[in-house]
Amino acid sequence: MTSNPQLDRHGALRHLLSxxxxxxxxxxxxxxxxxxxxxxxxxxxxxxxxxxxxxxxxLFFENSTRTRTTFxxxxxxxxxxxxxxxxxxxxxxxxESLLDTIAxxxxxxxxxxxxxxxxxxxxxxxxxxxxxxxxxINAGDxxxxxxxxxxxxxxxxxHYKGGFTDLTVAVVGxxxxxxxxxxxxxxxxxxxxxxxxxxxxxxxxxxSFSRMGVRVFQRMEEALAGVDxxxxxxxxxxxxxxxxxxSAQEYFKTYGLTLERLARAKHDAIVLHxxxxxxxxxxxxxxxxxxxxxxxxxxxxxxxxRMAVMSILAVG
Amino acid sequence: MTSNPQLDRHGALRHLLSxxxxxxxxxxxxxxxxxxxxxxxxxxxxxxxxxxxxxxxxLFFENSTRTRTTFxxxxxxxxxxxxxxxxxxxxxxxxESLLDTIAxxxxxxxxxxxxxxxxxxxxxxxxxxxxxxxxxINAGDxxxxxxxxxxxxxxxxxHYKGGFTDLTVAVVGxxxxxxxxxxxxxxxxxxxxxxxxxxxxxxxxxxSFSRMGVRVFQRMEEALAGVDxxxxxxxxxxxxxxxxxxSAQEYFKTYGLTLERLARAKHDAIVLHxxxxxxxxxxxxxxxxxxxxxxxxxxxxxxxxRMAVMSILAVG
Amino acid sequence: MTSNPQLDRHGALRHLLSxxxxxxxxxxxxxxxxxxxxxxxxxxxxxxxxxxxxxxxxLFFENSTRTRTTFxxxxxxxxxxxxxxxxxxxxxxxxESLLDTIAxxxxxxxxxxxxxxxxxxxxxxxxxxxxxxxxxINAGDxxxxxxxxxxxxxxxxxHYKGGFTDLTVAVVGxxxxxxxxxxxxxxxxxxxxxxxxxxxxxxxxxxSFSRMGVRVFQRMEEALAGVDxxxxxxxxxxxxxxxxxxSAQEYFKTYGLTLERLARAKHDAIVLHxxxxxxxxxxxxxxxxxxxxxxxxxxxxxxxxRMAVMSILAVG
Numbered sequence: 001m002t003s004n005p006q007l008d009r010h011g012a013l014r015h016l017l018s019x020x021x022x023x024x025x026x027x028x029x030x031x032x033x034x035x036x037x038x039x040x041x042x043x044x045x046x047x048x049x050x051x052x053x054x055x056x057x058x059l060f061f062e063n064s065t066r067t068r069t070t071f072x073x074x075x076x077x078x079x080x081x082x083x084x085x086x087x088x089x090x091x092x093x094x095x096e097s098l099l100d101t102i103a104x105x106x107x108x109x110x111x112x113x114x115x116x117x118x119x120x121x122x123x124x125x126x127x128x129x130x131x132x133x134x135x136x137i138n139a140g141d142x143x144x145x146x147x148x149x150x151x152x153x154x155x156x157x158x159h160y161k162g163g164f165t166d167l168t169v170a171v172v173g174x175x176x177x178x179x180x181x182x183x184x185x186x187x188x189x190x191x192x193x194x195x196x197x198x199x200x201x202x203x204x205x206x207x208s209f210s211r212m213g214v215r216v217f218q219r220m221e222e223a224l225a226g227v228d229x230x231x232x233x234x235x236x237x238x239x240x241x242x243x244x245x246x247s248a249q250e251y252f253k254t255y256g257l258t259l260e261r262l263a264r265a266k267h268d269a270i271v272l273h274x275x276x277x278x279x280x281x282x283x284x285x286x287x288x289x290x291x292x293x294x295x296x297x298x299x300x301x302x303x304x305x306r307m308a309v310m311s312i313l314a315v316g
Numbered sequence: 317m318t319s320n321p322q323l324d325r326h327g328a329l330r331h332l333l334s335x336x337x338x339x340x341x342x343x344x345x346x347x348x349x350x351x352x353x354x355x356x357x358x359x360x361x362x363x364x365x366x367x368x369x370x371x372x373x374x375l376f377f378e379n380s381t382r383t384r385t386t387f388x389x390x391x392x393x394x395x396x397x398x399x400x401x402x403x404x405x406x407x408x409x410x411x412e413s414l415l416d417t418i419a420x421x422x423x424x425x426x427x428x429x430x431x432x433x434x435x436x437x438x439x440x441x442x443x444x445x446x447x448x449x450x451x452x453i454n455a456g457d458x459x460x461x462x463x464x465x466x467x468x469x470x471x472x473x474x475h476y477k478g479g480f481t482d483l484t485v486a487v488v489g490x491x492x493x494x495x496x497x498x499x500x501x502x503x504x505x506x507x508x509x510x511x512x513x514x515x516x517x518x519x520x521x522x523x524s525f526s527r528m529g530v531r532v533f534q535r536m537e538e539a540l541a542g543v544d545x546x547x548x549x550x551x552x553x554x555x556x557x558x559x560x561x562x563s564a565q566e567y568f569k570t571y572g573l574t575l576e577r578l579a580r581a582k583h584d585a586i587v588l589h590x591x592x593x594x595x596x597x598x599x600x601x602x603x604x605x606x607x608x609x610x611x612x613x614x615x616x617x618x619x620x621x622r623m624a625v626m627s628i629l630a631v632g
Numbered sequence: 633m634t635s636n637p638q639l640d641r642h643g644a645l646r647h648l649l650s651x652x653x654x655x656x657x658x659x660x661x662x663x664x665x666x667x668x669x670x671x672x673x674x675x676x677x678x679x680x681x682x683x684x685x686x687x688x689x690x691l692f693f694e695n696s697t698r699t700r701t702t703f704x705x706x707x708x709x710x711x712x713x714x715x716x717x718x719x720x721x722x723x724x725x726x727x728e729s730l731l732d733t734i735a736x737x738x739x740x741x742x743x744x745x746x747x748x749x750x751x752x753x754x755x756x757x758x759x760x761x762x763x764x765x766x767x768x769i770n771a772g773d774x775x776x777x778x779x780x781x782x783x784x785x786x787x788x789x790x791h792y793k794g795g796f797t798d799l800t801v802a803v804v805g806x807x808x809x810x811x812x813x814x815x816x817x818x819x820x821x822x823x824x825x826x827x828x829x830x831x832x833x834x835x836x837x838x839x840s841f842s843r844m845g846v847r848v849f850q851r852m853e854e855a856l857a858g859v860d861x862x863x864x865x866x867x868x869x870x871x872x873x874x875x876x877x878x879s880a881q882e883y884f885k886t887y888g889l890t891l892e893r894l895a896r897a898k899h900d901a902i903v904l905h906x907x908x909x910x911x912x913x914x915x916x917x918x919x920x921x922x923x924x925x926x927x928x929x930x931x932x933x934x935x936x937x938r939m940a941v942m943s944i945l946a947v948g
Contacts, residue, residue: 041741045685047713053361055389066736069715073687073740076713081363081392083385096592104382104591107615108389109357275736276728299739369677371705397679397708399701412908420698420907423931424705425673 005127015127015136016309018145019186027190031155034301034308040077041303050311051080054111060139061087061117066276067139070299071114074306078314080112102126110134112313120144135313137306143177148309149274150183152302154191156294157229159301160270164188168195170223170265171214172255173233173282174204180274181233189213199223200255203244220255224264231272232257235282248281258284262292270294321443331443331452332625334461335502343507347471349624350617356393357619366627367396370427376455377403377433382592383455386615387430390622394630396428418442426450428629436460451629453622459493464625465590466499468618470507472610473545475617476586480504484511486539486581487530488571489549489598490520496590497549505529515539516549516571519560536571540580548573548589551598564597574600578608586610637759647759647768648941650777651818659822663787665940666933672709673935682943683712686743692771693719693749698908699771702931703746706938710946712744734758742766744945752776767945769938775809780941781906782815784934786823788926789861791933792902796820800827802855802897803846804887805865805914806836812906813865821845831855832865832887835876852887856896864889864905867914880913890916894924902926 004021008014013026040046056075058068068084075082087101096104105113113136115123120142127136140146154164161167169188175181175198185196198205199217209216217223224230235251245251257271271287273295279285287293320337324330329342356362372391374384384400391398403417412420421429429452431439436458443452456462470480477483485504491497491514501512514521515533525532533539540546551567561567573587587603589611595601603609636653640646645658672678688707690700700716707714719733728736737745745768747755752774759768772778786796793799801820807813807830817828830837831849841848849855856862867883877883889903903919905927911917919925 043685046687046741047685053359053363053393055362055392065717065719069717069737070740072715073713076687076715077685081389083388083392085381085385087381097595100591100593100595103612104615105385107612108386108619109362109616275732277732279729279732296735296739299736300741303740369675369679369709371678371708397705399704399708401697401701403697413911416907416909416911419928420931421701423928424702424935425678425932 005124013309013312015123016147016313017123017127017136017138019147019150019183019190020145022190024190024192027151027154027187030151030305030308030312031158033312034155034304037077037304037307037311038301040307041300046077047079048077049079051075051078051111051314054080054314055109056080056082056112056114056310057105057110058082058084058114058139059087059105059116060085061115061122062140063088064116064140067116070302071137071139071306074303074310075112077303078307078310080310098122098125099129102129106131106134112137112310114139116140118142137309137313140179142179144179144182146179146183148302148306149180150187151309152298152305153184153231153272153274154187155301155305156272156298157188157270159297160294161228164191164193167193167228168197168226169193169229169231170197170199170217170227171231171233172198172220172223172257173200173235175200175209175233176204176206177236178233184231185212185214197223197227201245201251220257220261221264224261227265228269229272230257230262230265230269232283234274234276235278248278252281256280256282256284257287259286259290262287268292272298275299321440329625329628331439332463332629333439333443333452333454335463335466335499335506336461338506340506340508343467343470343503346467346621346624346628347474349628350471350620353393353620353623353627354617356623357616362393363395364393365395367391367394367427367630370396370630371425372396372398372428372430372626373421373426374398374400374430374455375403375421375432376401377431377438378456379404380432380456383432386618387453387455387622390619390626391428391430393619394623394626396626414438414441415445418445422447422450428453428626430455431457433457453625453629456495458495460495460498462495462499464618464622465496466503467625468614468621469500469547469588469590470503471617471621472588472614473504473586475613476610477544480507480509483509483544484513484542485509485545485547486513486515486533486543487547487549488514488536488539488573489516490551491516491525491549492520492522493552494549500547501528501530513539513543517561517567536573536577537580540577543581544585546573546578546581546585546587548587548599550590550592551594564594568597572596572598572600573603575602575606578603584608588614591615637756645941645944647755648779648945649755649759649768649770651779651782651815651822652777654822656822656824659783659786659819662783662937662940662944663790665944666787666936669709669936669939669943670933672939673932678709679711680709681711683707683710683743683946686712686946687741688712688714688744688746688942689737689742690714690716690746691719691737691748692717693747693754694772695720696748696772699748702934703769703771703938706935706942707744709935710939710942712942730754730757731761734761738763738766744769744942746771748772750774769941769945772811774811776811776814778811778815780934780938781812782819783941784930784937785816785863785904785906786819787933787937788904788930789820789902791929792926793860796823796825799825799860800829800858801825801861801863802829802831802859803863803865804830804852804855804889805832806867807832807841807865808836808838809868810865816863817844817846829855829859833877833883852889852893853896856893859897860901862889862894862897862901862903864903864915866906866908867910880910884913888912888914888916889919891918891922894919900924904930907931
């Protein structure tokens with residue numbers, strides 16, 4: 001019995017809304033389920049019938065072609081029927097409430113909603129109101145969570161490092177505003193990473209973060225010393241406009257990941273980035289395209305992880 | 317033999333353009349065909365191979381995500397290949413005529429066109445020019461018709477009331493400008509509903525409607541007295557801007573469906589609404605979410621009815 | 633061994649970027665492969681499993697509903713999973729480079745990219761950077777090439793004329809700015825058409841074209857005399873705004889294809905147009921809808937030719 005809306009009363013995954021609140025065995029089950037789907041992508045026929053005859057709705061209240069594409073591919077490789085809905089232009093503009101829109105789409109016998117929304121918490125609201133049998137996946141809500149990103153980061157790290165329990169991970173950049181960082185930190189600490197460091201300008205990485213169980217650094221050189229994983233965040237240009245940051249050049253000088261700085265990490269450290277990258281702002285091209293970069297594998301694993309989440313929700 | 321472009325010379329459905337002009341047995345056949353499709357939606361694998369290898373084009377000359385979605389789902393559950401075309405942004409902006417666009421798409425070996433157009437009559441024009449073997453479904457043309465909406469309303473009423481021949485139905489709101497009302501009234505009178513009432517402000521429900529064989533009311537309380545079905549219409553905000561209506565609050569005071577007013581109807585009367593609803597304008601939330609509301613079942617039945625129309629057209 | 637990025641080292645097609653540089657046997661193989669696909673379109677179930685489980689990405693950096701639709705249908709009839717990406721609104725607006733976008737999409741285990749781009753050469757750039765096993769099809773790049781259009785023109789001509797080696801073909805209109813003309817001229821000369829004529833205003837058909845091995849005419853009457861094929865080009869309105877052309881009426885008077893002018897051609901000459909047509913500007917309706925017009929068959933053959941290209945690339 002639990003009050004977590006993501007789990008049913010047997011503790012099985014019913015929605016994927018946030019990494020926060022998911023126990024380690026649920027996360028591990030998702031990662032384990034993803035593994036065979038990685039090899040599906042390498043087959044001649046990249047398709048399995050797990051979601052045949054199921055209807056997956058991509059509800060994008062905020063435009064994100066890249067994220068929508070990853071879910072669309074994942075659903076199609078599971079043989080689902082996929083309906084893409086760009087909701088800005090639709091009923092909400094006719095004054096219909098979010099919950100009426102959801103009730104309406106639910107009545108079309110949807111099986112799964114993949115929800116992207118600019119407002120934190122919107123997928124939770126939706127999950128509370130969909131009818132029995134429909135699952136909701138959070139594909140990014142405001143500054144809150146992006147759980148499949150956290151999971152694919154974890155998958156990538158486990159793939160290259162073999163586990164979590166003896167790792168040091170540095171998360172670099174705008175931790176304050178990043179749903180990617182939030183999901184990643186929750187995932188990694190739940191999975192047992194003993195030391196998570198965050199580093200960035202004080203405006204974006206305030207000392208208060210230490211309450212989350214992470215170590216706060218202001219200097220890159222210290223934060224990267226001896227780490228196994230460097231997880232870069234995308235720098236939102238809006239932040240600079242907002243005066244929270246100096247210029248891009250200034251940022252790069254202090255927090256950009258260069259080959260020189262990366263040399264502080266372990267020699268076999270890996271570098272993650274959720275994309276899209278700002279080369280020359282948060283990351284040097286030599287690092288992005290270098291031997292330690294696992295940025296493109298992250299994308300491939302991301303499809304497999306989303307297939308895993310969908311198949312667990314569909315079967316559950 | 318008939319000159320109705322919707323029927324072939326054996327009286328079978330060839331296009332669905334308008335409820336007007338369709339005989340009762342054709343309507344009944346569509347409703348009967350829909351019944352098994354309702355249960356398809358409840359199965360694990362919501363898919364039948366009726367339209368496998370057929371190409372259904374959603375030609376939306378006017379944006380309507382909701383309606384497009386219902387047709388897209390219906391076609392995909394019938395295993396069709398669906399192509400969504402938003403035509404505003406396309407060839408017509410390059411100065412190509414509507415008929416050239418249609419000829420062009422027909423040459424791509426389309427099997428079915430689902431057409432939404434701001435101009436009344438556009439689907440008829442298209443139906444007259446497509447080549448043998450291609451069917452056209454009107455998904456809403458101007459103020460003229462929205463035949464699948466009329467059919468799903470009829471299906472819903474038959475589902476809850478068991479038939480049509482002893483019913484009194486009240487249609488409430490902007491009857492003048494509503495293609496939903498027009499299609500519904502045609503469907504219900506063809507199917508044998510003996511008394512159809514229309515009610516709304518004089519500007520939107522002129523006395524001349526009585527020529528259509530309906531009874532015209534100006535007062536809600538009278539119109540609802542003893543009815544079996546209350547069919548609410550969506551209030552278009554444009555009407556208020558145009559001066560045809562007072563404010564939304566004013567409208568609700570006089571024509572909004574409240575629980576109090578609904579009590580005038582039979583105790584087992586049902587309430588329909590085509591969506592999206594304006595809560596607090598044409599309908600009170602207590603009614604919309606109440607026990608007599610069949611608004612969400614309408615949506616589910618709408619998918620089944622569209623599957624029925626498509627499968628009849630494909631086989632015909 | 634070859635340095636042509638379109639061919640592998642055995643001379644088999646690896647990408648379709650440009651007609652230029654493709655040997656005759658490759659072109660002929662595509663046309664031959666298209667023939668059975670023409671009959672697929674006439675079957676009850678218009679689907680073959682050639683691309684089952686493959687992911688085809690339509691990457692449209694420039695909007696073109698019509699062209700996107702032809703590729704989408706072709707891919708779906710081959711049973712591929714199709715992902716439509718309108719890239720204007722996407723990552724590139726977030727400052728990501730084209731090559732990072734492509735690397736990212738490649739990592740999603742794409743099998744094929746269909747690329748439309750306003751800049752000449754963009755599909756070549758992409759082809760140089762995709763990973764082994766991914767094929768790129770140019771669906772129109774700037775003023776450069778539109779190879780599937782050239783191929784479908786060739787297919788249409790061969791279908792009606794039985795071959796190429798004794799034909800005279802006139803290409804009419806804005807040859808200078810037309811990727812259609814460029815692809816067509818390359819295709820037809822490679823396939824052995826002995827005489828290709830180009831005709832249009834001096835500003836759009838400069839004398840320098842004669843270096844391409846075509847005969848340059850300024851007067852329609854002379855250019856059409858005795859030809860087997862008249863290939864009309866679409867007149868871009870932008871040209872008139874740009875001062876390169878007089879008014880549409882003026883253009884039609886001098887270069888419009890009328891029935892009277894068409895009478896100069898052989899009595900069984902065929903008329904091609906890539907669409908969308910400007911009736912009354914470059915072509916008279918009597919010609920467009922007349923017995924010699926093969927404009928709609930071009931569209932049908934276009935689907936088959938695109939299926940052929942995709943299936944050759946997928947199997948290769």
